[in-house]
Amino acid sequence: MALSLFALADVMRRAQGNTLDLLGFGPSECAYQVVASAPYWRLRDYGNANARLPLLIVPAPIKRPYIWDLASSISPVRLLLHRGMHVYLLEWNAPRFGDDAAGLEIYGDRAIAESVARITVADGKAPFLLGHSLGGTLAAIYAALEPRHIRGLVLLGTPLCFQPQSSRFRDAVNVLAPLLLMEAATVPGSAISQFSALASPETFIWSRMIDEAFSALDRRAAKICIQVERWALDEVALPGLLVRQVVQWLYQENRLCQGTLRLRDRNIGPSTARVSTLAVVNAADELAPRASVEPFLDRISGGDVRLLEFAGETGTGLPHVALLAGPHAHAEVWPVIVGWIEAHA
Secondary structure, eight states: OHHHHHHHHHHHHHHHHHHHHHTTOSOOOOOOEEEEEETTEEEEEOOOTTOOEEEEEEOOTTBOGGGGGSSGGGOHHHHHHHTTEEEEEEEEOOOOTTOOOOSHHIIIIIHHHHHHHHHHHHHSSOOEEEEETHHHHHHHHHHHHOGGGOSEEEEESOOOOOOTTSOHHHHHHHHHGGGTOSOOSEEOHHHHHHHHHHHOHIIIIIHHHHHHHHTTTOHHHHHHHHHHHHHHTSBOOEEHHHHHHIIIIIIITOHHHHTOEEETTEEESGGGOOSOEEEEEETTOSSSOGGGTHHHHHTOOSSOEEEEEEOOOSSSSOGGGHHHHOHHHHHHTHHHHHHHHHHTO
8 A cells, every 4th residue: 555655656756847847947868769678678879970989877777867967067978978988878667567577687787788788799899887876886786797898887976885884874774674675566766765765864855955945046056956856756666676685685785795696696796896997976975975885996806996085066956966967076077087988998
């Protein structure tokens, strides 16, 4: 019954988002083609006649991927295209109602593997992987499985280590875990949003309200806050199996960082992720602080590994997406990211 109410909340929140679209706050995505698809994902190709390097963006499956291309002035997709990259994006499809068949085997392995293989054939070279939040965690899982199939790994606001006290959000998730470990086939996006707000009210409620209040007199910041809010209303359901595996295997048992995450009948972790890696953390982000990233990076056994810390900024509503939607992040952090990619091409 509770999940049915959350499914109804998904519909209502999307309707609110549609209203914001009518007021001019909807996403303004650049053109793309869908070049591959499967039941849980499809591969977008943004094209680029002058492309020198292919790269694959792996968004978090919890929301729609247009946070990567929210508006022309704050769009990592457009920036990367402008810098001569061939940009692909792995878009996650919501599961069909009652479909519980997909977990980390699909989201952390097969979908990325098939996309990487197609890109490598089309471009004649292996791509870089870029991921944010849980999308970055999925990208790191694939990098630990197949490091030779990618050129490098860029992680933004990505939790990789889930040991106790690595983040307050991690500790709260473990306390509240029984709320998400029910045997549901699909978990509505609103249930994930509510759970996240309970785990970190400072991030999802209080700092959000304060940020929006301080941004009210700055037209540009106010617009970005509303655009981010519109994105946050666009809920996406997740397979129950994926939710349970993320909570149990990652947040509760810390298998990825400990090297005990088992996929393809072998254990993977930082010691198998032998690939050059750039990780960017936002000091103001409670969901993926430095302590949830650094222990994993310290155990990577090969490649050039770098950790970059961003001081954060106001004017995006949610600190967790500032690296994607913040003007200061675009001015200060993204030139470093692009330079790192070019140096490791």
